[in-house]
Amino acid sequence: MAPPAVETVSVKHCDFEAKVKVGGSGPPLVYLHTAGGPMWDGFLDVLAEEHTVYAPDHPGTGDTARDSIHGVDTLWDLILIYDELLASLELSSVPIVGSSFGGMMACELAAHKPERISKMVLLDPIGLWRDDAPVTPYMIVPQQDLPSTLFHNMDAKPVQDFLTMPTDPQELGMRIAESVWALGTTGKFVWPIPDKGLKKRMHRITAPTLIIWGRHDRLISSVYAQEFADRIADARVEIIEEAGHVPQWEALETVGPLVTQFLSG
């Protein structure tokens, strides 16, 4: 599909100039990206077939000012930024999809204003902690171990595309710098232990929720799928057998229909 348009929204809270990728057509849907930074991928193309997808960039990433992250002091600030952003976009009852870090933020928004989120899809979200299954400290995993931490199905085309590095040194350098900075800006809200009180707030969530988890997720164990489900009143878990932390890339042919059917049902 055509590359998405970028919409600018001035958010009063923290004086943040938000940038939102907007693509597709149909009823609105919000997508929140991973700790690795924003990227319009094949999964969003699938969502955009039946929805107008609004995908905001986390402060400091994508099209936003890099230093804007320094004005966002706390998780509470970040939640209020999204609150004002969704209000500005006039999204008063909207489905939300979040992957990994974006999944945690989706839960936070659904707990903060339950009436605003009509349905929720979580893809291997971060945000809870079990001592017997610690979340891998992905910000300090050696570069060479990241692919095997993130992915189980290395052969999937989106995974291969992601792992193919630019050959131009300048482009490669920028890509590394951007991805390190994206991890730093999102890491602000999960370091050093990604347990920032979400477990106390999740009981407020009313949105029917689909929790999708890769069976072989080595970043956040799939045992967390049930931890999320246990805390959300109306939740269903789908474990994707041949996938790791990014099932929407590793098994798009399974995850795509699961999500679209859930959203249309």
Add this chain to the structure above:
Amino acid sequence: MKVTSFHFMPHRELPEDFDTRYRSAWIDAPWWELADPERVGEYYDWSIDELMLAAKMGFDGLGTNEHHQNAYGFMCNPNLFGAILAKLTRDQGLSPAIVQLGATISSTAPPIRIAEEYAVLDCLSGGRLIAGVPLGLGCDADISYGVTPITQRERWREALELMLKAWTTDDFFAWNGKYFQLPRVNLWPRPIQDPHPPILVPGAASSSTWDYCFEHDFPYCFLSYFGGRSAENVMDRFWARAAENGRDENPYRAGFLQLVGVADTDAQAFEDFSQHVEYFYHKCLHLPPEYIAPPGYMDYKSLVNLFTSGMLEYSDFTVDLKPLSAKDMIEKGFAVVGSVATVREQLAAIAKRLNIGHLMTVLQFGSMPHDLAMRNIEQFGQEVLPQLQPIWQDKGWENSWWPVAAKA
């Protein structure tokens, strides 16, 4: 030139396979497999004796620093050791500067704890403190102490501002900061040095840190382990940036750290120190880059600089140390090891080429046993130090960043 004897206080007896058995000397080196508290008590005792010998030999300063959860050097709070050195030197009529290089204000909450401890050292030493303010490595501040990497530099700036205000304000004040809030600040004790002890900013070549130093007129100390030659590019950029910021070429604006082993001949020095050089670079510096700077630790501008400007090839941590032998590392100048003449000549050349007025010598490193360290310090003190101290004397630069009460 001001020459300091700097000590890391390392684990001196790590097993042969240490660097293959464990991922890193930081965070992942298990105390319960590697260390014995009674033996560690001896390491501390030897290290203090080695620094006190340096004081007797006429070094300008005695240096200590802070690291956590590691075998490389575990003075968890350098002020514990600074206090011992302040007291012992005072009792013995010695007056080297107490160079704390230093306590990490960004990972100490509240940071006025460091302002207090530094003031204690200044009072006890009769005004001989140099107040080092390291940002702190990622493995220390972020991983061991849980500071959020992207906040670390801001926390450091706020903490330093608070420390300076707490030392110098003759009034009560409330501190309503972003990271620290204190309802009524009235610091006890306060330092002798007026308006406050000299600040020294150590660093690993971040241009953001340099700009901060130029803006505040603080001296900078490049803590590299890779010798004068590899530092040329870095220090050339430092001085170019100083000029852009309207600062002069006063060598006392800059310091450099150097491992040194001296003996009667080059061959003897190689025999004495080569195994300890290898131990230091292979075992103590067994530290992966993701531990040094987790994402967020470096600001965006520095990241882009690092990854796109080819700067990476000059960055210390791209050097793969494991295949290098002691001979390679000595030839590359990582460690200055040789006869009195060799060491004199190399150190003088480094000082002049890099234009540095503060030299931090490390005379006990890695597995070097206590008796060899003492011999090294004594010989360096007798035969090398007197040749280095006069460097810059004829140039007329003023060193306003050294305690007036400190005398070698």
